[in-house]
Amino acid sequence: MAFRNLTRNLFQFAKITNINQRLYSTIQRKSFRISEIAQRHVPIRTFSAVQTNDNAYRDLETFLQKEVQLEKSAQKHPTQLPIISNFQVQSSGPEVTLTREIGTGKVTVKFNVTNTVNAADTEQETNLNAAGQEQPADDSPTHLKSRPTFTVDLNRGGQTLSFLCSYLPNDYPDSREHAATQDSDPKHGHQEHIFEDFQIDEFTIHDGEWNETVYSSDCSVIDGDLYDKLLNLLEEHGIGEEFANQLVDFSTAYEHRQYIGLLEKLHQFVKK
DSSP states (O other): OHHHHHHHHHHHHHHHHHHHHHHHHHHHHHHHHHHHHHHHHHHHHHHHHHHHHHHHHHHHHHHHHHHHHHHHHTOSSSSSOOOOTTOEEEEETTEEEEEEEETTEEEEEEEEOTTOBOHHHHHHHHHHHTTTSOOOSSOOOOOOOBOOOEEEEEEETTEEEEEEEEEOOTTSGGGEEEEEEEOSSTTOOEEEEEOOOEEEEEEEEESSOOOTTSOOEEGGGSOHHHHHHHHHHHHHTTOSHHHHHHHHHHHHHHHHHHHHHHHHHHHHHHHO
8 A cells, every 4th residue: 555655656746747847848949939030030120120220310310401490590690699788798608607897896697598498488478469469360480588597796895795686477567568659550559568677586795606605595585675775786787677688688599509509419410
């Protein structure tokens, strides 16, 4: 009886072993077939992938040839940038520095045109200008505007009074002014002109560099009279409404040049 049990156990073990061998054999055969199929099709897939990449580069190159020309034709100042009165302009890439000497002091304005074009603000301005007026049959393309945040440094006696400024939204009441002149088209009523204006976000005083170790005050929580006097101080140094509008014109034209330059670099890259 013990012998029969031992024989049965050995038989069951042999069955399991055979099953494992069959499984291993099946896996081995499948692995060989997969390897054989892979070897047969790898060259075709590799060639297909390379072909797709080449097509993508050629398609992008063709598009950029037209896009660069369209952007250049849309430039409002293709040869000379708008001026900012009484300021010297220096630029390096997207960074722009404006300087002005006043008596024994110096005024420095700095801004960067990267990511300063806000399509939503431009559409809002278009809606304000077109309020109560009939839309033309063929809609002309919207001209984007660059409204950068900027810093103003007033240097005096070895110390610097610094301001961080930003542009007011187009729907802000003080940024709109109604002109009495009427448009040449009698169907149009009074034309509403948008004038750019700015606000002071923060101010501080430091001995040379405005960094995280220098305390600055948020102007939204300071006394209203103090805020008005700070605006008057900037106005006396040439940082007023006229400056704000000239800066937008300059920044818009300069940002557009930077964008066209980026497209041209991309075009040269895909041509390689």
